[in-house]
Amino acid sequence: MTQALTVQNLTAHYGTTKVLEDLSLSVGSGELVSLLGASGCGKTTTLRLVAGFLQPTSGKITLGGKDLTRLPAYKRDIGLVFQNYALFPHLSVLDNVGFGLKQRGVASAEREKRARAMLERVGLSQLADRLPGALSGGQKQRVALARALVIEPPLLMFDEPLSNLDAKMRVDMRVEIRQLQRANGTTSVYVTHDQEEAFSISDRVAIMNAGRIMQLDTPETLYQRPANAFVARFVGFENLVPLKVTKRDGASVTAQTRDGSQLALSQDRFGEIPDDFVLAARADGLAVTTDAKAEGIPATLGLRTYLGRAYQYQCETAAGTLVANGALSMPQEPGSGAKLVPVPDQCCVLKPE
Amino acid sequence: MMTTRINPLLILFTILVYIFLTGPLIIVLGASVSDTTYLTFPPQGLTLRWFENIFEISAFRRTIVTSLELAILATGLALLIGIPAAYALNRYRIQLPTWLSTVFVLPILVPEIVLGFSLLKSVAVGASAPIFATLLIGHTLLVLPYCVRVISASLASFDFSIEEAAISLGSRPLKTFFTIVLPNVRSGVIAAFILAFITSINDVSTSLFLTGPGISTLPIQILAHVEQFFDPTIASVSVLLMFLTVAVMAIVERTLGLTFLAK
Numbered sequence: 001m002t003q004a005l006t007v008q009n010l011t012a013h014y015g016t017t018k019v020l021e022d023l024s025l026s027v028g029s030g031e032l033v034s035l036l037g038a039s040g041c042g043k044t045t046t047l048r049l050v051a052g053f054l055q056p057t058s059g060k061i062t063l064g065g066k067d068l069t070r071l072p073a074y075k076r077d078i079g080l081v082f083q084n085y086a087l088f089p090h091l092s093v094l095d096n097v098g099f100g101l102k103q104r105g106v107a108s109a110e111r112e113k114r115a116r117a118m119l120e121r122v123g124l125s126q127l128a129d130r131l132p133g134a135l136s137g138g139q140k141q142r143v144a145l146a147r148a149l150v151i152e153p154p155l156l157m158f159d160e161p162l163s164n165l166d167a168k169m170r171v172d173m174r175v176e177i178r179q180l181q182r183a184n185g186t187t188s189v190y191v192t193h194d195q196e197e198a199f200s201i202s203d204r205v206a207i208m209n210a211g212r213i214m215q216l217d218t219p220e221t222l223y224q225r226p227a228n229a230f231v232a233r234f235v236g237f238e239n240l241v242p243l244k245v246t247k248r249d250g251a252s253v254t255a256q257t258r259d260g261s262q263l264a265l266s267q268d269r270f271g272e273i274p275d276d277f278v279l280a281a282r283a284d285g286l287a288v289t290t291d292a293k294a295e296g297i298p299a300t301l302g303l304r305t306y307l308g309r310a311y312q313y314q315c316e317t318a319a320g321t322l323v324a325n326g327a328l329s330m331p332q333e334p335g336s337g338a339k340l341v342p343v344p345d346q347c348c349v350l351k352p353e
Numbered sequence: 354m355m356t357t358r359i360n361p362l363l364i365l366f367t368i369l370v371y372i373f374l375t376g377p378l379i380i381v382l383g384a385s386v387s388d389t390t391y392l393t394f395p396p397q398g399l400t401l402r403w404f405e406n407i408f409e410i411s412a413f414r415r416t417i418v419t420s421l422e423l424a425i426l427a428t429g430l431a432l433l434i435g436i437p438a439a440y441a442l443n444r445y446r447i448q449l450p451t452w453l454s455t456v457f458v459l460p461i462l463v464p465e466i467v468l469g470f471s472l473l474k475s476v477a478v479g480a481s482a483p484i485f486a487t488l489l490i491g492h493t494l495l496v497l498p499y500c501v502r503v504i505s506a507s508l509a510s511f512d513f514s515i516e517e518a519a520i521s522l523g524s525r526p527l528k529t530f531f532t533i534v535l536p537n538v539r540s541g542v543i544a545a546f547i548l549a550f551i552t553s554i555n556d557v558s559t560s561l562f563l564t565g566p567g568i569s570t571l572p573i574q575i576l577a578h579v580e581q582f583f584d585p586t587i588a589s590v591s592v593l594l595m596f597l598t599v600a601v602m603a604i605v606e607r608t609l610g611l612t613f614l615a616k
């Protein structure tokens with residue numbers, strides 16, 4: 001896949017506050033990459049740097065091989081879709097969509113034809129003469145999408161485009177956005193703080209924290225094989241247990257929790273295990289057992305909740321409170337002792353933070 | 354069934370407010386058509402000769418023109434400075450220090466009479482600037498805070514991502530300002546124009562020190578006139594001033610409204 005957008009070692013400041021640090025990212029031609037992270041982690045800043053509304057302190061941005069870093073925003077040819085739609089309130093829907101073509105000197109007849117065709121594609125041809133104020137949120141975002149797409153930009157960027165819509169509309173719109181993006185083969189960067197949204201529409205997702213990309217991978221990899229504790233926690237690994245290797249014997253490793261209980265793990269099943277590591281597991285990844293011979297993390301069971309497919313327990317251990325699931329056939333009483341056994345395919349071995 | 358009884362006190366207050374608001378207008382209007390040689394209300398007889406009289410007195414003719422020129426130029430200048438200032442204050446609100454927007458309100462806090470006097474000392478006497486120029490500076494300073502304030506209020510609700518959307522679509526920043534930002538703060542600009550115009554054309558305090566031999570403004574001339582005469586001419590001048598103001602407001606509404614609406 002050829003790289004359309006590359007961002008190299010981008011650092012950015014607001015005044016003296018550093019908001020992005022050494023951020024690198026590349027987006028393949030026709031690919032949709034999401035920037036996912038909590039509010040304030042620098043997603044919008046990244047987008048504004050690429051769009052040219054902010055200047056980086058250092059770093060380089062290229063699009064289709066062309067260096068954009070010092071190019072003014074109006075020359076960058078990037079389609080933008082904003083959270084609050086940012087339609088021109090004083091122009092009709094048709095003129096909103098035609099605006100970019102007008103700037104490119106497209107004659108008015110041709111402009112209208114192309115704008116109408118684009119409105120047709122987003123299903124709004126009958127609203128062409130309305131003012132934006134007379135549209136619903138979903139309709140506004142479709143107009144914004146049409147306005148950005150009609151100039152056939154080499155790069156399309158979205159900043160939380162669905163945040164102002166209701167839940168049902170969000171799901172419909174994200175499917176629509178993805179279909180249009182696929183059909184046009186438009187290289188896209190999509191910013192959101194909603195994990196489900198990011199995972200559902202992206203080819204790859206960059207999980208961000210405090211101005212850095214923590215991991216950039218396919219949704220499947222992120223979900224199953226987080227590369228570090230931050231990403232693990234982000235994608236729902238509730239349990240992070242720090243462990244130390246005490247004995248190695250070929251592929252089998254004995255690790256010790258802080259309170260000294262031993263755990264046998266096989267490198268064949270858990271992957272390579274460093275001397276110091278963190279075992280990450282969702283509730284499904286720790287099985288509750290009362291078998292005294294089992295090797296697991298000793299725990300005192302607390303609150304039990306019924307999940308339908310299993311019971312879930314809050315477990316007090318030396319590594320803090322962990323969440324683990326137990327079989328429906330053997331409900332355990334709160335207060336009883338048990339062991340939490342890591343399930344190989346459901347756990348990840350991570351480097352300590 | 355429940356009935357809403359309107360408090361009679363409330364009705365009384367409402368009537369009083371109407372009387373206070375319209376009373377002076379009615380009295381001045383009445384006095385201006387009175388066929389007497391002194392100001393009186395209710396009018397005795399009916400005549401338009403006091404209106405004719407305005408134009409027979411050359412001082413009135415000249416000062417009406419001066420006041421109009423001054424109000425239009427000062428308002429224009431204040432908008433020319435005020436619109437970009439208000440834009441910058443709102444666009445870069447986060448980056449700019451907070452005291453900066455206060456600077457533009459300072460002239461409101463300074464008593465107008467002090468503004469006039471200090472301009473007299475520094476510009477008229479100090480720099481020996483022509484009288485009209487000094488008046489123009491005075492009036493521009495007088496109305497600038499209102500322009501900045503009113504347009505700022507309008508820009509405060511303007512979403513600047515709209516401007517960025519236009520730029521991302523290939524519109525140059527300066528062009529974007531005129532085609533996207535300005536049309537959306539049109540009502541603020543019109544309000545600022547009207548407020549500034551009325552302030553300027555009615556101003557006495559600032560102008561008092563700045564008028565000089567041969568050049569005066571209408572309100573100052575009215576003041577000079579009542580010191581000597583007590584005939585209904587000044588009532589008719591007041592009526593004329595009122596109608597002039599309303600006419601300018603209507604014209605501004607119309608022209609600004611229309612040009613901004615045209616794409």
Ligand SMILES: Nc1ncnc2c1ncn2[C@@H]1O[C@H](COP(=O)(O)OP(=O)(O)O)[C@@H](O)[C@H]1O
Pocket residue numbers: 014019037038039040041042043044045046447
């Ligand atoms: N104009 C600004 N001036 C100063 N700091 C800002 C400005 N805009 C954003 N920030 C700060 O920069 C950080 C990143 O912001 P942003 O990129 O908007 O985050 P996100 O879009 O991920 O929520 C935040 O800590 C935010 O407070």
Ligand SMILES: [Mg+2]
Pocket residue numbers: 040043044045
């Ligand atoms: Mg943001």
